[in-house]
Amino acid sequence: MSFYEELVTQTQMNYSRYYPVYASGSTPYQLTDKKPLPYGEQIDRLVQEVKEADCVVVGGASGLSAAGGGDFYYEDNxxxxxxxxxxxxxxxxxxxxxxxxxxxxxxxxxxxxxxxxxxxxxxAPLRDPYLDLDVLLKGKDFFVLTTNQDTQFVKLYPENKVAEIQGDxxxxxxxxxxxxxxxxxxxxxxxxxxxxxxxxxxxxxxxxxxxxxxxxxxxxxRGYGNFLQGAKYEEQYEKISRYVLEHKDSKILFLELGVGRLTPMFIQEPFWNLTLSFPHARYIAINDKYNFLPKQLEDRGMAIVADIAQVLRDARDTMESGDNNQ
The missing domain is CATH 3.30.1600 (SIR2/SIRT2 'Small Domain')
Incomplete structure (x- = not known):
């Protein structure tokens, strides 16, 4: 079992142990009680964290696609x-x-x-939040981990830059x-x-x-049938495992986008674990519903609770404005 898959397995056990807590939309972890920065300052900090990072690991989940119009999964809209x-x-x-x-x-x-x-x-065409994210990542060393099966990331990046651990x-x-x-x-x-x-x-x-x-x-x-967890599946975990281990001593930013309460074990909690474990790691989560920042990470991370599409658009504008002023 690869390094990252082992992290997921551990968090799945935790999910089972505290299932009623997760099912209620909460988390068993103690969260920070620090007051969040004003929205504009959060955007500035997001841009600065991306700029200062040696590398970025993006964790893209369902909320990211939903923010760009891929919101037809759970409602008749x-x-x-x-x-x-x-x-x-x-x-x-x-x-x-x-x-x-x-x-x-x-x-x-x-x-x-x-x-x-x-x-x-x-x-589906590439959705705007993905294009805005791409501008933020321009020129950076980065890797994408996604639980989305909708092919958005592999339309944008070569497959060696993306791990699709839930299929495609x-x-x-x-x-x-x-x-x-x-x-x-x-x-x-x-x-x-x-x-x-x-x-x-x-x-x-x-x-x-x-x-x-x-x-x-x-x-x-994964989700509706007998998901084949064979060579292709293991390859996805190998890619993300190799990347994070090769960059564990770098100033690495874990950027979590749109993780819900059904699957915190694939992106969110492993990212928390890695941020705590790696000496120079930082963590930022963007979510339109959940303000989940563990107390242990309050000095190394930030949670932005706002529309993901708007956050990425504002961050892109701020990034481009700063580049033009240089």
Whole structure:
């Protein structure tokens, strides 16, 4: 087990131990009682911390994509209707994830829904918060760890700069995990969408199959099936492990973006652990809901509670304004 995966395993055990606390939207850790800086000063400090860091490790979670318009997962809103209208009108789902749990009567309609889900993220343009983040990171040594499966980061950066530890919508795996192989999902999904048109079903012959056992395929993602934790999965953990260990003595900034309460064990709590463990590490979290800064990190970190898209836009403007004044 790699270094970072071991950290995640430890925090998963803690999550299980204190599940009622996490389920209530809280944390078992003692948090700082220091009054946060005014918003403008927080933006200035964010920019300064990025500039002064030798390297930055970005932890991108669901709130980052939601801030840029990828907010169709949990509610029946305009974004959801834009991409899933035939299903929304037929089934009245409250967001995309609700359809993933629906007991579909046929595999053809199930795959019609799943193809719509995958196509929506595979073909989505780069969202503004990602572009603003990219400006902040310009010229920096950095690495991205993400629990998002929506392919935003790998549209922006080479894959050796990104660890996708929860999977990626661009790939299929065998639903039964008969093989350690993963394969392209983009072309099959496009074919399913073309065949479905304005309907909600795909032709039977387009249901994706495993080339090894002939059983159904499934997206290579954690959450709804038998997630394949094989070579590709281990490679993601190896990438982030190698990066943080190679930079443990540097002035490293852990930048957490949009972590919710369902998955603090993948980014948030490992980042807390690493900030405490590495001699020159710093930590900043940006979240529109949770003001979680451990007391032990109050002199080495900051939590900005505000709209992530606005924070990154303001930080970008501040960064560019400062560059122009130099």
């Amino acid at each position: 305009d974004s959801y209707r834009k991409y899933f209208r035939p299903f929304a009108e037929k089934y009245h789902f409250k967001g995309a994830f609700a359809g993933m749990m629906h007991p579909w009567e046929t595999r053809e309609e199930y795959w019609g829904y799943l193809a719509t889900f995958l196509h929506t993220t595979q073909t 919508h661009r790939f299929f795996q065998c639903a039964a995990c008969c093989t350690d192989d993963t394969w392209d999902a983009v072309k099959p999904v496009a074919e399913m969408m073309d065949a479905m048109g304005d309907g909600t079903k795909i032709p039977t012959e387009l249901i994706p199959r495993c080339p090894h056992c002939g059983g159904e395929a499934f997206p290579w993602v």
